[in-house]
Amino acid sequence: MRKGSLGFLEISIAFILVLTAGIAIAVQPALFPGIASVNGANNTVWRSEATFFNPTSDAQPVLLEIIPRGQASPAASETINLDPGATKCVEDIYSELQAGTGAGTLRVTGNLLSWVRTYNQAPQGTFGQDIPNVAVTGFPANQSVIFPVHTPADISKEFRSNFIIYNLDPATQTATLSVGGKQTTVSLMPGTYYQYDNVGAALGAATGDATLSVTSTGPWGGIVSSVDPVTGDPTTLSGQPWTAWVFNDQFDNLSGWQYDEHASSPGAGFTTSNGYLMVNAWGTDANTSGPVVYKMFPNNLDLRNEIFSIDYYYSETNGYNGSTYFEFVDADDVPLLSFGFSAFSEGGYGRTRFFITIGTNVQKSSDYGCPPQINGKVTFSASAGSFIIYYNNIQVVASSLTQAALASKIRLGMKEFNNWYAGTLDVHAMKIDWARMQR
Secondary structure, three states: OOOOOOOOOEEOOOEEOOOOOOEEEOOOOEEEEEEEEEEOHHHOEEEEEEEEEOOOOOOEEEEEEEEEOOOOOOOEEEEEEEOOOOEEEEOOHHHHOOOOOEEEEEEEEOOOEEEEEEEEEOOOOEEEEEEOOHHHHEEOOOOEEEEEEEEOOOOOOOOEEEEEEEEOOOOOEEEEEEEOOEEEEEEEOOOOEEEEOOHHHHHOOOOEEEEEEEEEOOOEEEEEEEEOOOOOOEEEEEOEEEOOEEEEEOOOOOOOOEEOOOOOOOOOEEEEEOOEEEEEEOOOOHHHOOOEEEEEEEEEEEOOOOEEEEEEEEEOOOOOOEEEEEEEEOOOOOEEEEEEEEEEEEOOEEEEEEEEEEOOEEEEOOOOOOOOOOEEEEEEEEEOOEEEEEEOOEEEEEEEOOOOOEEEEEEEEEEEOOOOOOOOOOOOOOEEEEEEEEO
């Protein structure tokens, strides 16, 4: 691999384009973001070509559409027909579709194989790279993806890194980009893509080699391209997924967790049995009834800006009257944010509600189950200060945070309520099978 920045073809201040590589087999439609017909930096002249092959035994109509960068609707289109076993090469996509100049995405609808290439038309010869179907470079929501990049001190002498991201979600999503401690977010409309030329410089990172970390709130595709400062020759680099587990506990034991004397009831404790976390004793203080354990974060968690998630599987086998919750706490032991669910009696009926609490602001779900019973996966998803709880992958409650909040640790607690069942709550009524957190 060449040392230097990686990026897509740059195409002037007004246009930023993308390059990729790949094949699409019977994908309907296939999306190739990064086609162009435009002049770029360092006297580059960007053009795009495509090759189509019909591997079937039937004639195939193929719809070609150019969607301008930052838009979702096509600006030009053409239908071509391919006989069985036929191959067709389009030397200049923009010219073929009479689309003028610009940069965008080629959308190909048809049962065929497609190859797309964007290149710099040099005085002698061309320098270019394949553009892959965006599905080949796709990643799921909240997946951390890493790309190598280079930020040049002088773009006329050093390789530069360009980055493109395409929204594969039918809804608007927010992507977070980080290079060298610098971070920015970009809102992506459905079916559109956005590109950063010289991405490190765009984010304000120091010159030199680094990595670009990307996460988004929805499924997306993207690449980084390295552009030669002299020839304009681009090279595509695909991202590699990376999951940073803060914890991933199967609860064979409580390793890594410590009891929080400040939040626990005196004498309260957990036990682990057969891979379950359960209460061993509720303690003697009714005001703080129940055990609480905590884990320290390796570094402070920025609740307002970072993207992270917590999943846990709750197994309720008996009736219960209490709460299971996670709580983010700052360095001064002040609670910043908590979430979970509670089961209690109200109006003579049993009720279960999920909640997210920020300060005195409590967002609660509607009643979930009567008699209350929670048995399944609970997910707390956080993205740039927006929080959602999913129960068995269905959204149940949401909230948001606008002020700065740095958490140094997370608490896990179970609390008993004494206003419903007579006597003492069965200590085994609340059971967590596993819990994990990634950021």
